[in-house]
Every structure is written in structure tokens, then in C-alpha cells.
Amino acid sequence: MVLSDLGRKLNAALSSLNRVSIVDEKVLDTLLKEVCAALLESDVNVKLVSQLRQKVRIKVKAVFESGGEKAKEANKKNLIQKAVFDELVSLVDPGVEPYKPKKGYPNVIMAVGLQACGTLLPGNGKTTTCTKLAVHYQKRGYKASIVCADTFRAGAFDQTRQSATKAKVAYFGSYTETDPVAIAAQGVAKFKKEKFEVIIVDTSGRHKQESELFEEMIQIGHAVKPDMTVLILDASIGQSAEAQSRAFKESADFGAIIVTKMDGHAKGGGAISAVAATKTPIIFLGTGEHLTDLDRFSPQPFISKLLGLGDVQGLMEH
Amino acid sequence: LFARFTGSKVLSEDDLKPVLEGMKQHLMKKNVAKDIAEKVCEGVGESLVGRKVGGFQTTYATVRLALSNSITHILTPKTSTDLLFSIRAKLMSPLTSAQQRMPYSITFVGVNGVGKSTNLSKVCFWLIQNGFRVLIAACDTFRSGAVEQLRVHVRNLSMLSVGGAGDSEGRVELYERGYGKDAAGIAKEAIAYGRDNGFDVVLIDTAGRMQDNEPLMRALAKLVSVNNPDKILFVGEALVGNEAVDQLTKFDRALRDFSGAGTAVAKGRGIDGMLVTKWDTVDDKVGAALSMTYVTGQPIVFVGTGQTYTDLRQLRVANVVEAILSD
Ligand SMILES: Nc1nc2c(ncn2[C@@H]2O[C@H](COP(=O)(O)OP(=O)(O)OP(=O)(O)O)[C@@H](O)[C@H]2O)c(=O)[nH]1
Ligand SMILES: Nc1nc2c(ncn2[C@@H]2O[C@H](COP(=O)(O)OP(=O)(O)OP(=O)(O)O)[C@@H](O)[C@H]2O)c(=O)[nH]1
Ligand SMILES: [Mg+2]
Ligand SMILES: [Mg+2]
Numbered sequence: 282m283v284l285s286d287l288g289r290k291l292n293a294a295l296s297s298l299n300r301v302s303i304v305d306e307k308v309l310d311t312l313l314k315e316v317c318a319a320l321l322e323s324d325v326n327v328k329l330v331s332q333l334r335q336k337v338r339i340k341v342k343a344v345f346e347s348g349g350e351k352a353k354e355a356n357k358k359n360l361i362q363k364a365v366f367d368e369l370v371s372l373v374d375p376g377v378e379p380y381k382p383k384k385g386y387p388n389v390i391m392a393v394g395l396q397a398c399g400t401l402l403p404g405n406g407k408t409t410t411c412t413k414l415a416v417h418y419q420k421r422g423y424k425a426s427i428v429c430a431d432t433f434r435a436g437a438f439d440q441t442r443q444s445a446t447k448a449k450v451a452y453f454g455s456y457t458e459t460d461p462v463a464i465a466a467q468g469v470a471k472f473k474k475e476k477f478e479v480i481i482v483d484t485s486g487r488h489k490q491e492s493e494l495f496e497e498m499i500q501i502g503h504a505v506k507p508d509m510t511v512l513i514l515d516a517s518i519g520q521s522a523e524a525q526s527r528a529f530k531e532s533a534d535f536g537a538i539i540v541t542k543m544d545g546h547a548k549g550g551g552a553i554s555a556v557a558a559t560k561t562p563i564i565f566l567g568t569g570e571h572l573t574d575l576d577r578f579s580p581q582p583f584i585s586k587l588l589g590l591g592d593v594q595g596l597m598e599h
Numbered sequence: 600l601f602a603r604f605t606g607s608k609v610l611s612e613d614d615l616k617p618v619l620e621g622m623k624q625h626l627m628k629k630n631v632a633k634d635i636a637e638k639v640c641e642g643v644g645e646s647l648v649g650r651k652v653g654g655f656q657t658t659y660a661t662v663r664l665a666l667s668n669s670i671t672h673i674l675t676p677k678t679s680t681d682l683l684f685s686i687r688a689k690l691m692s693p694l695t696s697a698q699q700r701m702p703y704s705i706t707f708v709g710v711n712g713v714g715k716s717t718n719l720s721k722v723c724f725w726l727i728q729n730g731f732r733v734l735i736a737a738c739d740t741f742r743s744g745a746v747e748q749l750r751v752h753v754r755n756l757s758m759l760s761v762g763g764a765g766d767s768e769g770r771v772e773l774y775e776r777g778y779g780k781d782a783a784g785i786a787k788e789a790i791a792y793g794r795d796n797g798f799d800v801v802l803i804d805t806a807g808r809m810q811d812n813e814p815l816m817r818a819l820a821k822l823v824s825v826n827n828p829d830k831i832l833f834v835g836e837a838l839v840g841n842e843a844v845d846q847l848t849k850f851d852r853a854l855r856d857f858s859g860a861g862t863a864v865a866k867g868r869g870i871d872g873m874l875v876t877k878w879d880t881v882d883d884k885v886g887a888a889l890s891m892t893y894v895t896g897q898p899i900v901f902v903g904t905g906q907t908y909t910d911l912r913q914l915r916v917a918n919v920v921e922a923i924l925s926d
Contacts, residue, residue, distance in 0.1 A: 321627065323841065324842070403906065404712035435720075436744040439747035440742075440743045440744025441743075443743035443744055447743070515712070515838075517836070517838075517842040517846075519630045519838060542710075542711060542809070545809040546842065546845045546846075
């Protein structure tokens with residue numbers, strides 16, 4: 282399933298350590314080479330991969346040269362494994378707490394696509410994820426709703442209407458209003474008045490070189506004052522993820538990332554690179570086309586599951 | 600990249616290694632899948648070992664030229680990409696008195712959200728402009744709003760003028776049976792409807808699906824085997840990285856494996872060509888085009904360059920090569 286190929290390769294590289302009797306620099310280099318190859322095949326940004334290699338090498342060498350207790354053969358293997366593990370975790374862990382919706386308060390969440398230099402990327406799963414999020418919060422006792430502020434894509438409101446109806450979630454949108462800012466403002470005002478606790482605003486996925494579109498995003502932002510802006514990233518994105526999300530970070534704070542389509546074969550390395558580039562936490566993974574296909578994300582368990590390690594603490598401390 | 604002056608000498612593996620490694624890294628930065636970048640560079644290396652480089656030619660320049668040639672070769676279509684020609688050929692082929700003229704059918708397949716429906720509509724626009732009557736078959740019976748999305752496109756397209764105002768009226772129609780039904784059956788009905796109502800082309804929209812999802816891949820193969828479309832176009836994003844290889848290999852294989860036996864199609868059918876979308880979003884990181892053609896050996900029939908009906912282009916090989924090699 283998810284990321285299994287990457288996990289298998291990383292795991293194979295790490296456990297190859299157990300087969301050598303003496304751990305020297307050559308062993309370390311071979312291992313790092315394998316780890317890096319696996320990451321590159323998963324679309325992790327080329328620069329990030331070489332940084333990871335550098336960091337692990339520096340960390341490990343420092344201890345090797347110190348000649349102390351930790352430099353003993355038996356400990357060396359653990360040390361290397363832990364260094365790689367930690368660096369992998371830090372790739373997906375920006376060390377920032379995501380926003381937590383509060384009960385009895387109208388939490389406004391705005392979903393946006395990936396953006397590069399004033400542009401947004403279409404088709405990465407925003408609309409689908411909005412409904413999934415609403416279902417998630419609704420199950421946890423929040424009164425949840427969706428506002429469709431996409432007046433651009435053909436059939437956008439029908440899509441929201443049909444999926445929200447299926448999910449039994451309140452929705453708002455219009456077939457006639459062409460101004461997304463007006464719809465967003467109306468929808469949010471209506472749901473606030475009706476004491477909804479989670480109000481999710483779906484935006485259009487448009488790619489355009491002009492800044493006018495980005496202006497529109499900012500205006501929607503002004504109109505609805507989101508408590509959290511969620512960047513939706515497609516797991517299959519390749520080497521452009523890092524540059525694109527960095528540009529986004531420079532022009533707007535998004536607060537949280539959801540990586541979609543993790544049920545596919547894609548290993549999400551591009552998306553992971555986006556996290557590293559923007560210091561923004563991933564909060565969920567989209568794992569299918571159905572309304573409940575949404576998994577919570579947290580860095581340590583994600584990496585240990587990726588490596589097939591089960592209980593991490595166990596492995597790292599024996 | 601490093602330019603190294605070598606003087607006149609015979610290239611050895613050792614001379615080539617660092618240069619090729621640099622080229623591989625470069626290709627990967629341009630979003631070429633890792634495997635493909637490796638294979639292409641390997642091929643270039645093999646062709647150059649033992650070659651004499653003379654005078655002022657650097658190893659770097661020699662490798663770069665060979666790489667440029669190799670990429671050009673891979674990207675250059677081996678089969679015709681002239682869709683209009685194929686359509687006309689079919690529509691004008693002689694029939695026996697018992698035969699009825701069948702419309703030319705094109706099926707759009709691919710993973711979720713890549714732009715199948717949008718680019719189908721662009722192809723429809725282009726066909727209308729070229730004088731054809733087009734029927735769109737709504738065979739995504741799963742995703743919310745999929746049918747309405749096509750209905751909006753058909754409404755827009757029938758309002759566009761071709762020569763004079765209102766010219767395209769009656770030139771495009773939607774065939775739909777709502778949601779939840781068997782896509783293969785709807786496609787079949789649509790083709791029959793197209794045949795009986797004088798449509799030249801039937802464009803079949805399908806639901807997005809992940810290449811590892813076997814039940815969904817089987818359903819797609821069924822649609823192909825039941826209807827034996829004239830063209831199966833794989834729609835893929837220029838944004839996709841290493842995934843490109845896996846998507847294409849598995850779509851092609853699943854179609855071949857599952858669409859064979861006991862049907863109208865004697866041997867399983869694979870992908871006939873690609874439509875690469877969201878070209879406008881990647882700047883010069885157009886490596887996916889190389890990965891896709893390398894994997895299938897099939898041509899890129901169109902590239903999608905935006906979100907309006909006119910944002911559809913033919914691939915310009917020279918431009919792609921230049922973008923991939925540029926620093
Ligand atoms: N397999 C899979 N498909 C998904 C997932 N999330 C979304 N999709 C599919 O991806 C496609 C695009 O999703 P949308 O929600 O329409 O994407 P969007 O970002 O709203 O698109 P625009 O509004 O056009 O920008 C649809 O076919 C969804 O069913 C996921 O986690 N897994
Ligand atoms: N910038 C840009 N956007 C595109 C292009 N082609 C399609 N899109 C956008 O991508 C989004 C998804 O397009 P769809 O045509 O719905 O994709 P699909 O493959 O039919 O999606 P599913 O049926 O849900 O699998 C829409 O917002 C389109 O406008 C393109 O060439 N460039
Ligand atoms: Mg949407
Ligand atoms: Mg579609």
C-alpha cells in the first residue's frame with residue numbers, strides 16, 4: 282500500500298548494516314547511497330536528498346571520531362540507523378503545531394491548491410478533500426458545512442452539491458453568482474449565523490500567469506478570514522513541488538498541508554519536499570475517492586510505518 | 600555543469616562517468632523519472648565509449664550533443680499523430696451495402712484529476728472547428744458532478760461560433776445515462792447513437808482511477824474490449840514525476856492483459872498515444888514528456904497548455920529538447 286516501495290528500499294538499506302561486522306566510512310557511504318537513491322525515486326527534491334546525506338554523515342562521523350562509548354561497533358549501527366531515521370522524520374516534521382478547531386466557535390477552513398508565482402494548481406483533490414474534512418469533523422461532533430467558492434470549473438457546484446448530499450453535510454453555492462468572493466462571504470456569513478462550528482471554503486483550481494487570480498484568493502481570504510488555510514497537494518507531484526510551494530509560502534500563510542491520492546502508487550516524495558521547504562505540517566493524507574478515505578498524519582509514526590518498523594522506540598533503544 | 604577540456608583523445612568510460620552523472624542529475628531536476636534518466640544516460644555513454652574527440656571539442660560538448668540527439672530520437676513520433684487524417688480515412692473508407700458507417704471513437708483514460716474531461720472538451724472544440732460532428736459520451740458514472748461538468752462544456756461548445764454565429768449548434772451533443780451505471784454499456788449505446796444520428800466522432804470520457812486498483816482497471820479494460828475504440832489516449836500531467844513511468848506501464852499492461860480473450864478485440868489493446876496536460880504549470884521542467892514517450896514508445900498526440908478550449912497544442916520536439924537541456 283502507501284509508500285511501500287520506498288519503505289522497503291529504505292528498510293533494506295538500513296538492515297544491510299546488520300550483516301556487516303565492521304562499520305566504517307565505506308559502509309556508511311554505501312548505505313547512504315542506497316537511502317538517497319530510494320528517496321530520489323520517490324520524487325524527494327534533489328537538493329533535500331543531498332542535504333540529508335550531508336547531515337547524517339556529519340552526525341555519524343562526529344561520534345565515530347570522538348572515540349567514546351558510542352563509537353563502539355555495536356553502537357555504531359544503532360547510531361547510523363537513528364541518524365537516518367531522525368533525518369527522515371525531520372523531512373516531514375516542521376516542528377509546528379497545526380491549528381485545532383474549537384467547539385462552539387465558527388472555525389473557518391479554506392482549501393487551496395498548489396500555487397506557483399501567483400497561480401493555483403487544478404485537479405489535486407480540493408473539492409473531494411473538503412467533503413472528507415467535513416465528514417471527519419462531523420463525526421467528532423462538530424456542526425460542519427461546505428461553501429463552494431469555485432465559479433470557474435464546469436460543474437463545480439454540482440460536484441459539491443452531490444458529494445455534500447451524499448455525506449449529509451450542509452452546503453452553500455450558486456449557479457448564477459459569478460463572483461467567488463461574494464459567494465464565499467455569503468456562505469460563511471450564513472453558516473456563522475446558523476452556528477456551524479466548521480465552515481470549509483472550497484476554491485477554484487486555476488492556473489494563470491497574471492496576478493489577478495492571486496488577488497482573488499487574497500480577497501476570498503479577506504472576506505472569510507480563515508482560521509486555517511489548507512494547501513492540498515497531490516502525491517504524484519514531481520520535482521516542481523518544492524519550488525512551487527516555496528513560492529506559495531512567500532505569498533500566503535497556509536497553515537497546514539493535506540496530501541491526496543496516497544492510495545496510488547506515488548510515494549509522495551514531492552509532497553514531502555514541500556513540507557520541508559515550507560515548514561508547514563501535514564495534517565491528513567487522502568487515501569481514496571470515498572468520503573471516509575482520510576487518515577490523520579503524524580511524522581514519527583508515519584516514518585516508522587514507512588520503514589516497516591512497527592514500534593520505533595523499541596528499535597531505537599535496544 | 601562542468602565543461603572539461605580534454606584535447607584530442609579516445610573517450611573512455613572513466614572520462615564519461617562524471618559528465619554522464621552530471622547529465623543524469625540535470626535530467627532529474629527537469630522532472631525526468633530517475634530510471635529513465637539513468638537509461639538515457641547509459642545509452643549515451645555506450646554510444647560514446649571509444650569515440651575519438653578531436654581538437655577543441657570537450658567531452659562535455661560531445662556528451663551534450665549525443666544526449667540532445669538521443670532525446671530528440673525518443674520524442675520523435677514513430678507513428679502518425681495526424682488525428683484528422685485518421686478520422687477522415689475512417690469516415691471515407693468504402694463500405695459494403697450491408698455495413699453501416701461507424702463514427703471514429705476516442706477514449707480518454709488516466710488517473711484522477713489529470714484533466715481527462717477538460718482536454719476531451721478541448722479536443723471536441725478542435726474537431727468542431729475542423730468541421731466534424733461530435734458526440735460526447737459521459738462514461739464517468741462515479742465522480743460527483745462528472746456528468747454536469749460535461750453538460751456545461753457541451754453547452755459552451757454549442758454556443759461558440761465557428762464560421763458565423765451559432766454555427767456549432769447541432770455539431771456537439773452529450774450522451775449520458777446518469778450515475779452508477781456500467782460505463783462500458785453506456786459507451787456502446789453512445790457509439791450506436793452516434794452511428795444512427797450522423798456523428799463523425801464519439802469522445803468517451805472515463806472516470807479517473809489509480810493504476811493499482813485492479814477492479815477499476817478491469818472495468819476500463821472491459822470498456823475497451825466491448826467497444827474497441829479507434830484511439831485510446833492516455834491523459835497524464837506534466838507535473839507528475841517518477842510516477843509517470845508506473846502509471847503508463849500499468850495502464851498499458853492492464854488494458855492489454857484484461858481486454859483480450861473472448862471479445863471483439865482479438866489481442867488486448869494498449870495505449871495508442873498520450874495527451875500531456877498542465878504543461879503551462881511546469882515552466883521548463885518538461886521531463887515527464889520524455890519519461891512518457893520512453894516508456895510507451897507511443898507519441899504525445901497533444902499537450903494541454905491551460906484551461907480554455909484553445910489551450911491545446913501539438914508537441915514541438917525541438918522546443919522540448921531545448922527546455923530539457925537548458926540550464
Ligand atoms: N484515488 C484518489 N483519488 C482522489 C483522492 N482525492 C481526490 N481524488 C480524485 O481526484 C480527482 C480530482 O478531485 P477534485 O476534488 O475534483 O479536485 P479539485 O482540486 O477540486 O479540482 P479543481 O477544482 O478542478 O481544481 C477526482 O477524481 C477525485 O475523486 C484520493 O485521495 N485518492
Ligand atoms: N492549468 C491547466 N489546468 C488544466 C489543464 N487541463 C485540465 N486542467 C484543470 O485540471 C482540473 C481537473 O480537470 P478534469 O478535466 O476535471 O480532470 P479529470 O481527469 O477529468 O478528473 P477526474 O474525472 O476527476 O479524474 C480542472 O480544474 C481543469 O481545468 C491544463 O492543460 N492546464
Ligand atoms: Mg474543485
Ligand atoms: Mg473527468
